[in-house]
Structure formats: structure tokens, C-alpha cells
Amino acid sequence: MRFLAHTECFFGKSRYDDLHSALGNTITGTGIALIDTAVVDSAAVRDLLSQVEIHFGNAIPVSAVSVLSEPTYDQLDDLAALVRQSDPSFILAIGGGSLLDLAKGVAVLLENPGLARDYRGMGLVKKELRTMICVPTTAGTGSEATWTASFIDDQTRIKLGINGPNVFPKYALLEPALLVGSPRKVALSAGLDSLVHAVEAVSSPLATPPATALAVKAVALITKHLPVALNSEEEDSWSGVQMGAYLAGLAMLNSPGGIASGVSYPVGTQFHVPHGFAGGIILPYVIDFNTTRGYRGYELLNPEMGSNRTFYQQIEELYGILNVPRNLSEWGATGEPAIRTLRELTLNQRSGSFNYNPIPFDEADLNSLLHLICQAD
Ligand SMILES: [Fe+2]
Numbered sequence: 001m002r003f004l005a006h007t008e009c010f011f012g013k014s015r016y017d018d019l020h021s022a023l024g025n026t027i028t029g030t031g032i033a034l035i036d037t038a039v040v041d042s043a044a045v046r047d048l049l050s051q052v053e054i055h056f057g058n059a060i061p062v063s064a065v066s067v068l069s070e071p072t073y074d075q076l077d078d079l080a081a082l083v084r085q086s087d088p089s090f091i092l093a094i095g096g097g098s099l100l101d102l103a104k105g106v107a108v109l110l111e112n113p114g115l116a117r118d119y120r121g122m123g124l125v126k127k128e129l130r131t132m133i134c135v136p137t138t139a140g141t142g143s144e145a146t147w148t149a150s151f152i153d154d155q156t157r158i159k160l161g162i163n164g165p166n167v168f169p170k171y172a173l174l175e176p177a178l179l180v181g182s183p184r185k186v187a188l189s190a191g192l193d194s195l196v197h198a199v200e201a202v203s204s205p206l207a208t209p210p211a212t213a214l215a216v217k218a219v220a221l222i223t224k225h226l227p228v229a230l231n232s233e234e235e236d237s238w239s240g241v242q243m244g245a246y247l248a249g250l251a252m253l254n255s256p257g258g259i260a261s262g263v264s265y266p267v268g269t270q271f272h273v274p275h276g277f278a279g280g281i282i283l284p285y286v287i288d289f290n291t292t293r294g295y296r297g298y299e300l301l302n303p304e305m306g307s308n309r310t311f312y313q314q315i316e317e318l319y320g321i322l323n324v325p326r327n328l329s330e331w332g333a334t335g336e337p338a339i340r341t342l343r344e345l346t347l348n349q350r351s352g353s354f355n356y357n358p359i360p361f362d363e364a365d366l367n368s369l370l371h372l373i374c375q376a377d
Contacts, residue, residue: 003210003254006168007134007145009246011239019133019173020055027131029089033062034079034103036095039137040064044177045094048135052092052173060092067095069274070152070159071102076116080109091132093169094178096190097141097275100134101149104169105162107132108149116151116162123164133171137178139242140190140276142197142249144172157269158349174246176239184230185274187241188322191226192280194245198222199283200258201251203290203297203358208254212300215251218244219301223314227321259286259361262353263369266345271333281325285372286357287312293359329377339370346370 010019039045040062053059063083068075083091083106091110093103105116107129112119119125134144143149148163179187198218201211221244229237252261264279273281287298291312298311319326328334333342346366354361 001208003208004147005145005250005253006147006165007172008170009145009172009174011174011243011246015173015175016051016054019052019171022171023055027056027090030086031056031060031090031092032083032086032088033060033092033094034065034083034099034106035062036099036137037064037066039095039178042178044175044180048094048175048178052133061086065095065099065102067098067102069098069272070150070268071098071105072152072154073116073120074154076102076105076109076151080106080116084110089131091130092135093132094135094137096136096138096186097143097193100136100141100143101151103132103134104129104143104149104167105151107169108162108167117153119162120151120153120160121163125162125164125166128166129169131171132169133173134169135173135175135178136242136245138182138186138190139179139238139245140193142194142245142252144169144174145246145249146253152269159265159269174242176235176242179229179238179242180233180235187230188324189274189276189280190245191222191230191241191276192283192324193276194218194248195222196260196264196276196279196283197252197257198244198248199287199298199301200261200356201248201255202300203295204255204258204356205358206255206356211251211254214247215255216300218248218251220244222248223318227318230322256356258353258356259369262350262356263342263346263366265350266342267328267333267373270341270345271328271331271338273328273331273333277325281328281373282369284312284315284319285369287315289361289365289369290357290359295358297358327375327377328373329375334374334376338374339367342370342374343367
């Protein structure tokens with residue numbers, strides 16, 4: 001049994017001082033800030049840059065990056081070619097999960113020769129990525145603390161990753177001010193993503209005590225703070241959601257995702273459903289499937305949620321409050337053609353995720369699940 005955690009993470013009141021003392025003299029020379037165009041001009045990002053630049057004594061050159069919701073290997077190669085020209089000594093990455101993944105890919109390619117596709121898979125990155133500080137502007141993927149960076153192959157439309165021990169970012173900084181005022185849909189999708197990570201980390205047959213403990217706490221934080229945060233500018237609530245997503249990311253890193261995570265990939269690549277909504281829409285159906293077949297592991301989550309109703313009932317209530325869609329009709333994935341496509345893609349690409357469900361799950365069960373998520377409103 002093992003527990004992985006490799007990224008030094010800074011949060012709370014002393015975050016900038018702690019980051020400053022950790023950096024010490026480890027980073028010298030000129031770096032580059034890769035910042036999502038969606039946030040590059042925000043006051044919160046400007047504040048963050050000035051805080052971080054105090055350590056370096058001068059401004060960090062900024063490159064605004066326009067990020068596709070699912071970055072591709074080609075986009076990574078283009079950006080890496082650009083950044084290789086200035087060969088920065090470190091990368092400060094500020095953005096959502098897709099921007100962080102893209103920046104992690106660039107940091108890998110600054111230390112390893114060749115093209116992005118050369119490193120597609122697990123453990124193919126030979127040299128540790130260039131030093132980077134990951135600063136998430138959404139609370140969802142947990143990419144700031146994990147060893148994965150996901151990309152879509154443009155030709156095959158298959159989503160795969162550049163993954164392994166040399167892909168962990170060295171530093172992460174959690175700044176809740178960056179989340180305040182996020183577009184509701186973006187924040188909700190991210191929140192659902194983190195919920196999927198945490199719940200499936202608990203129910204995974206490979207769950208370990210430390211991963212489960214993190215996931216239980218993550219579910220408590222997300223379910224408590226997300227409904228408040230989505231309707232307020234209150235930094236404490238956003239901070240709670242952010243910590244929940246971070247812990248969920250660590251839990252997922254140590255306890256592989258199940259059906260909702262697995263099926264969310266073809267749903268995302270084929271119908272352009274944001275990753276968080278894809279997994280989030282599937283999740284209650286998986287919880288119901290497992291609970292009605294006698295799985296009791298979700299009970300671990302009930303005391304933290306402060307109710308003696310079943311976890312499934314509580315998730316149903318939460319989804320009602322958050323107004324989460326219950327099917328994929330908004331994205332045009334309805335009826336037999338969608339079901340057929342998703343069945344084929346899931347069986348070809350993601351059937352391994354079936355092994356991470358606590359109750360046996362087969363092709364017929366997938367079929368029933370797809371009928372539920374592809375029903376019309
Ligand atoms: Fe995810």
C-alpha cells in the first residue's frame with residue numbers, strides 16, 4: 001500500500017510568506033507566467049502577481065494563453081515551441097484545470113525533448129518537469145497536486161494523459177480570491193468534478209485509509225460550501241470549496257476513479273460536455289446503482305453531511321439546490337444514436353473503470369446507465 005503526495009502546497013493566511021520562504025534560492029533567473037486569457041486582466045490575478053513578484057524582485061513576463069475546454073496535444077506542442085524559445089527558469093501557471101494541464105505539459109517539454117505525443121501514457125517522462133507554481137482559478141480538477149495532465153488527440157478524439165512521477169508540479173498556491181466571482185456554470189462544473197473525484201475515491205475497491213480520509217473531508221467541504229459560494233462573494237466559502245477540490249484531487253490520485261469518471265471521458269470528447277458536468281450528471285445514477293445492490297460504503301460520508309438520510313438522498317437534495325442537469329439533453333446527447341456512440345466509445349476506451357466500481361458492473365449495466373443520462377427532458 002502506498003500514499004502519493006509530492007507537491008508542496010501553500011494556503012491560508014501565511015500563504016505568500018510560506019511560498020516565499022520555500023522558494024528561497026531554489027528559483028533563479030527569469031520565469032514566465034502562463035495565464036488563462038479569461039482571467040489575465042482580473043484584479044485578483046494582478047494582486048497575486050504583485051505578491052509573487054515581491055519574491056523575485058521584478059515583474060514576471062506574462063503570456064496570456066487561450067485555452068480550449070479540452071486542450072489538445074497539438075495545442076501543447078504549439079505552446080511548448082513558443083516557450084522553448086525563451087527557456088524560462090520556472091513557470092507560474094494561473095488558470096483552470098485545462099490551463100494547468102497545458103502548463104504542466106509545457107514544463108515537461110522544457111526538460112524532455114520531442115513532441116507531446118511522445119509522452120502520452122504513464123511513466124514515459126524521463127526527466128522531472130521544469131519547476132512550476134500552479135495556481136488554480138477553479139476548484140475542480142485538483143491538477144495542481146496530481147501527476148496527470150490530460151489532452152485530447154485531435155485525430156482520434158481520445159482523451160489521454162501525460163502522467164507519472166515526473167509530472168507532479170513542485171509548488172501549488174491556493175488563492176481563494178481568484179475564485180470569487182467565477183461564472184456560475186464554470187464553478188458548478190468544477191465543483192461537480194471534485195465531488196466525483198472524492199465520492200469515487202471512497203467507493204473504489206482500491207481505496208486506502210489516507211485516501212478515504214481525504215475524500216470524506218473533501219465531500220464534507222464541497223457539499224457544505226459549494227451551494228453558499230455559488231451565490232456569494234464570501235471568500236471563506238470559496239476557500240472551503242477550494243480546499244475540498246484540492247483534497248479530492250489528492251484522494252483521486254491515490255484511489256482511481258470509477259464509472260462516473262470513466263464514462264465522463266467519451267461524453268466530454270464526443271458531445272463537448274464540460275468534464276465536471278459529464279461526471280457530475282452520471283454520479284447519482286452510479287450511487288443509486290451501487291446502493292440498491294447493497295453497497296454500504298457511502299455511509300462513511302453521511303455523518304460528515306450531518307443527516308441520517310442515505311447518501312443518495314442527500315446528493316439528490318444537493319443537486320436540486322444546485323440545479324444540476326439530470327441528463328445530457330442540453331448538449332444534444334439524447335436517444336439511441338447517442339447511446340450507441342457512447343456505449344462503443346466507453347467499451348473501447350474506458351471499460352477499465354468498471355473494475356473500480358465496488359459492485360460488479362457490466363455492459364448491460366452500462367446500457368441502462370446510458371439510457372438514463374441520454375433521456376430527453
Ligand atoms: Fe475529473
